[in-house]
Amino acid sequence: MKVNVEVITGTFIDAEVSESATVKELKEKIATEVKLSVKRLILVVEDGEGIRRMVKDDEDETKLIELGVKEDSHMYLFFKHPDLVYKEERSQGRGDDASVEEVSSEAESNRGNKEEYEEAKGEEEDIAMKNGEEEEKNGEETKDDDNVEDRKKKAREGENEMDIVS
Incomplete structure (x- = not known):
């Protein structure tokens, strides 16, 4: 299925994913397009009722279909600041010693x-x-x-x- 992702910069990405694709798979596809780490991507999806919501990091394994995403769905892409990603990793014990x-x-x-x-x-x-x-x-x-x-x-x-x- 094809989904339309509007990047905060004003550009659009048409991503082709399978019907059973997860949030993580979509983020990985988008990450290659925008040349950023998957960890920095924030997706906002619109369900079938027109309600928008931010997809949380712990929902990466959720199927897009479960979030109301279907063919030609429109979603928005925002970016986390690199310092925020570093702090999150550090709080989870995954940060390296070089202090951003x-x-x-x-x-x-x-x-x-x-x-x-x-x-x-x-x-x-x-x-x-x-x-x-x-x-x-x-x-x-x-x-x-x-x-x-x-x-x-x-x-x-x-x-x-x-x-x-x-």
């Missing part, structure tokens, strides 16, 4: 540092622009072109320092 949590936290921390730097840099540029506008409003010519160049040079040096830190 630590890597993710470190990556998040680096991203935060870069965002803080960009925000500070933007504030400096805003202040420089305001100072320039105030000078023009007062009718004064900006004699401080050298100062502006110095500020730009310092900002570029700050960028280079951030690249080295990262």
Whole structure:
């Protein structure tokens, strides 16, 4: 039987499975299409009465027919975050020693540092622009072109320092 799977990204997958196929078999077929682990897939099925429900992980051995899936049924596919899959495996004692949590936290921390730097840099540029506008409003010519160049040079040096830190 053919089932239509709508991926959260907006794409569709037409999967051909047997009448007696299980949820796991369908997930395996979909996993090859989307190039993700079966463990990351979340299916939402619609029964014959138009009621949608998420298929739980412990229902992998359930036959699709038992869930109300039939020829040309429409279902939805969502993805679990890799960290969530890792935590689930770890809680079941199946995780390895390499900590995805630590890597993710470190990556998040680096991203935060870069965002803080960009925000500070933007504030400096805003202040420089305001100072320039105030000078023009007062009718004064900006004699401080050298100062502006110095500020730009310092900002570029700050960028280079951030690249080295990262």
